[in-house]
Amino acid sequence: MLPTVARPDAAVDATALMKSYPGVQALSGVDFTVAPGEVRALLGKNGAGKSTLVRILCGAEAPDAGTVRIAGRAVDTFTPRHARALGIATVHQELSLVPELSVADNILLGRWRRSRRGGFIARQALEREAGAVLAAFGVRIDPAVKARTLSIAQQQLVEIARGLSLQPRVLILDEPTSSLPASEVDILLRTIRTLSDRGVAVIYVSHRMDEIQRIAHSVTVLRDGRHIETRPIAHAPTAEIVRLMTGGPDAAASGPRGTRPSGDIALKVRGLTTAKLRGVTFDVRAGEIVGLAGLLGSGRTELLRAIYGLDPIVAGGIEILGREPAGRSPRAMIRQGVGLAPEDRKKEGLVLDMSIAANLVLAAMHKVVHRMMLSRRRQAQLSQQTVVRLSIKRARSSDPVRSLSGGNQQKVVLGKCLNADVKVFLLDEPTRGVDIDAKCQIYALLDQLAAQGTAVLVASSEVEELMLLCDRLLLMKDGGIVAERIVAQTSLADVMAIAMDGAHEAGMDGRP
């Protein structure tokens, strides 16, 4: 049932929102209206403007132009505090509970005043109040237990309870199920249904069509910062949503590209099972670029981490260039020719306060050692070669990596792996936060590496990027590979529909 949308009493009514960041028009004139009790799915590719819209609604950013009305009242100041006062609760993708505090403490975090007696927090009063919030939406969690003892789904529910304790009119959920196992998604969806029945408007950011079909009343698609369409869920089959998201049947599909000749199997994965993966099997040949596609939480990163020896393997195994790896540490993998460019370059890829040159040789220091000492001359030569090869723009290779732009920092991460002479190159989101020039240079570099016989495995949340770069795509869902496509013989829409719909082999004409 789609509640009738009557603007004056809409829960959220945003008109003509504009927002630009340096170099990017994130939102250009977006209208967005949600009625009380409506569950609205918000979809769009990376960079379509979803996060910007959410950030404006929850008060983290102010729009450049346009108006936002919450339950008829115009919003003039954009701060999280003000948004909360107007009745907007946001549950972000990252959990933000304090693990050593109780569930009750977490739900009422920072609002303990009402439960205070003579300057002390009255634990029982606090737990009663939190218990009432939990009971109100039918969740059975003991408010006295510590947050860290809960499952991830329960923690997610506590986060939502925290939002609900504010008595919101609008609840924003940002990819709430990406970290949940399928069994626990049900609890969340049931809760959303209950809230909707009580008149709370819910904005649900997700790309899992199966969930959207179950709980959303309507769907809004954004593309390139514009509002493309809002329609009732009944008129929004997956194939149609994909068409709206991508802007045409095959708008971004790559032109005919010569397939790369591939050699022997460089990476062989057989029945790889870890805490997050179930029985993954595939090969990557020398000279081939293979893409890992799938929604957030589908297991792309976990697969790369497992291959690189970071997560313990429960069953199955891998072979590198026909041999079982001797040792499962990053050090052992690098020695055997496997390199990983991790997802978060600042946290895992670089030592930011060290020089560009020092970072470039970090995984291959043995190459610049002369008579047991690090040779500055050899380091300078090697880093100079790498800087030129990757066209890293920099003042001096002795400057700290921190001083580089995102794109150039990413090139340093890649250069670090190149200097370690990788034969099997694993990359996780290699172009995240990277400008368009650097993107093209990174694509060209990977192309060139493949031509020289490196096996490349790329995980990315941008399917277009994978279509452009890869020979073959592996589609992941819930920790397993659900489909495989030769890029030259498939379309963007096909791939996206499989990713969003999941296990069934969905074609253009959609859903089961």
Added chain:
Amino acid sequence: MTTGTMIASTADRAAASRWFGRLEGEIAGLLAALILVSLLAALFAPNFATTGNLLDILRQAAFTGIIACGMTLIIVAGEIDVSVGSAIAFSSALFGILTASFQLPLWAAALGVVAFGMAAGAGAGAIRAYFNIPSFIVTLAMFSALRGAAMLMTDAIPVPILDEGFQVWGNGTVLGLPVPALILLASVAVFSVLAARTVFGRSVYAIGGNADAAHLSGIPVKRIRTVLFALTGGLAAISGLLMTSRLGAGNPNIGFGVEFAVITSVIVGGASLFGGKGSMLGTVLGGLFIAVLNNAMVLLGINAYAQDVANGIVVLLAVLVSTRAAGWGRARRRPSP
């Protein structure tokens, strides 16, 4: 030296100065402070600027300075070792027992003491690295256990060691320089090269700067953490032997507070307790600054308790100046935790 080295030398010099240059401002400031306090001492403290006194400063600074070499690397790696004072006492007591009760030759006892110091350090480092227990906790346990073991072994009574050849190590001079000072210079030289010019040293800086990135880049993080504590344990044992020689007895009642004197030199020398930053040169200057300051206060007849207050103020000032300077120098430093 090859021609290649000569050709590349300009770029190298730039690189080298930048590599150390991250600390250059601070080093220059510290050097200025050291010169200033030395000048003031020379002007106002009687007998400060005499060869005998200056050599004495060097000898005094040696006992903590030797350990500070290893502590610098530990702190650069983002770790801490608070057990070195107790390790000194333990080494001294163990040496006394080995020579007096077990009649071991002095050289064998000394080797045994250093080997045990390294093993104990390696044990602490391994617990830190493989069980992921904060190094403060692990070394706090060692701090208590080693002192207790030293007292147990000797019943808290010093064991006299009356060998003239052995006393040279703590009291003698070679070419006019006190032997402990020579050993200090040697350790500084070795650790300077180790820190700045070897894969090991580079790895220590990388681990302190970003342990996750270092691990993913194939640096053996656990092994290096273990070795770091082993090195410092060995240095503490050497320092303990020198003190034993100086006192002429294996004494379990020495080394009180040395851990904090050592950490103070390293911090005043510009190292960051968050890791990734620090240098041997800074530590040397920091240690000298404190040694000169304390010596001058003694010569001026200032109350010993007032000296402790002064030391506390110096540490705070040094850290404030270095963090503020870093804040002014660059727009962003590491975010505060």
